[in-house]
Amino acid sequence: MKAWQIVSKGEFRLVEKDGTVDSGEVKVKVNKAALACTDLELYKGQGNAMFPIVPVMSAVGQISEGSELAGLQKGERVVLYPYEMDPDTTYNKKRVLAPDVKIMGLDTDGFLCDFVTVPHEKAYILPEGVSDSAALFTEYIALGIKVIEALHVEKGQYITILGANTIGNIIAQLALYYQIVPVLIDTDQSKLDLAQSYGVYYTVNPTSANVGDRIKEITGGEMAEYCVYEIRGGMSPNYATAITKETGTVVVVGHHLENETVNFNLCDILEKQLSVIGVKNGYGEFYSAINLLANRAIKTDGLVDVEIEFEDVPRKFQELAEVETRIPYQKVVVKC
Structure with missing residues (x-):
């Protein structure tokens, strides 16, 4: 599995990730990944950025391999859940603000990959009427x-x-x-x-x-x-x-x-x-967010301004890093 990893300020490296699928996990072919301001900030070395890290918290794809016990079939479209929390924490409740959540792509490795392996509960099945581009806004x-x-x-x-x-x-x-x-x-x-x-x-x-x-x-x-x-x-x-x-x-x-x-x-x-x-996060609200997309309560047409190829990631990050004012795009999407 290939992934774009930020190895230091202003530097990407294409790395090979372990593709082993353990019990309870699924492998997902990432179709699209959406860049966020935090990804650019990591690239620019802002804050206490920890390297190396694979950026991106929002991605959609298709199941390519996984446990049948998870109820996920090969080829099913899914949106990936980017939150990680200690199951014993007192904040592990829906409808409660959850400060002790780690976000993939920010605190741990994210989804800027061609394939990614995740626990099956982090792969949320997408309804037929929700496009890949719309699903990128679930988080x-x-x-x-x-x-x-x-x-x-x-x-x-x-x-x-x-x-x-x-x-x-x-x-x-x-x-x-x-x-x-x-x-x-x-x-x-x-x-x-x-x-x-x-x-x-x-x-x-x-x-x-x-x-x-x-x-x-x-x-x-x-x-x-x-x-x-x-x-x-x-x-x-x-x-x-x-x-x-x-x-x-x-x-x-x-x-x-x-x-x-x-x-x-x-x-x-x-x-x-x-x-x-x-x-700072939407922990516990992914199902509600997907339902809103399925019911067309939230419009996303026009929110994606630019789509780039997977191999163009370093060039695009360098271009965005040179912009001195507000980024002129709503959302940049990588076709993985």
Whole structure:
């Protein structure tokens, strides 16, 4: 099995991985893998990046070999579950935020491979109507579900979302599904336009409107009680505390890397008595995420901007690493 491994800052190596399939495991032919910002950050040596590591947390493929006891047949399409948790941990429950989760492709080897061997319970069968490209967003949808749960927001209430990257876009769509009113905020008008095409009615671009005034206008003179701050969305974190009403809740969402810092306005947090919650994974929500895709509750057409071949991985990472501003893509997909 071949895998792209980051061996040091700015350096990839194509390595051979052990293809042995142990009892209770399945071998999956990876069809597509989606690159994330964390993959690029690892490549650039940001945070406490540990080398060598195989990046990528989102991948789909087909069963090529495995135990019949798992109930998975050769050729079945699956999306791979990237979370690892000690089964004895007290957080091993659905509907509970799970901080002690390791993420494959970030904390341990991920899925940037032609084949991968995983425990059978990490291979989730895909319904017939869910395409490979759509399934690549399963982890983001699971993460978004955790965000909505953490907020305890009710139908008809407003939620501001800072950052219209893939995660922000999906959270806005989830809000609509749960009959919550999202207000999506970003300086990239093309990303706001994409969200509007998905049915997100309220969007605000700080380059052409005063965010606070616009939020007041939308909410009938009040600020929103709930806010989501996407750490890689390119927005100032001070918006989060400024546009959230007194005793409101701010959720900070994103896949972590060590040594990342976000500077919030502590005066606003104290003065308004805001609650701040961190959500960094979608542990326990993969089935729900897949069902939302199957029911077409979440749109993904347009979220994949670029597809590359497996052999082009080092070149594309080098190209992206040279971009000094926000990455101009929603999602880059590798055809494995």
